[in-house]
Amino acid sequence: MTSITVDPLNPRVLTRNYDYAQKNVRVLAMWYGCDIERMLELLAANDIELSRNDRIQFGAEYRSIQRKRSA
Numbered sequence: 721m722t723s724i725t726v727d728p729l730n731p732r733v734l735t736r737n738y739d740y741a742q743k744n745v746r747v748l749a750m751w752y753g754c755d756i757e758r759m760l761e762l763l764a765a766n767d768i769e770l771s772r773n774d775r776i777q778f779g780a781e782y783r784s785i786q787r788k789r790s791a
Contacts, residue, residue: 728752731766738763743771745778761785 726733741747749759760778763770764785770778 729762731768734762734766735768738768743774745770745774757781765789 738748741751745756745759749756760782764782770782
């Protein structure tokens with residue numbers, strides 16, 4: 721039997737994991753073992769929309785990261 725290697729930074733995998741983490745950036749960051757800012761960077765880089773609760777908490781930072789990436 722062969723093992724399938726999954727890239728956790730693949731946009732589809734990241735989206736699925738965000739769903740599994742109940743669309744909670746804090747939970748996803750803990751799961752990935754990184755800080756919240758890095759997780760926001762990953763989500764913004766892959767155009768993964770934040771949940772309503774995450775937009776309230778992190779929306780300004782998320783949009784700032786997106787603007788920097790598109791500049």
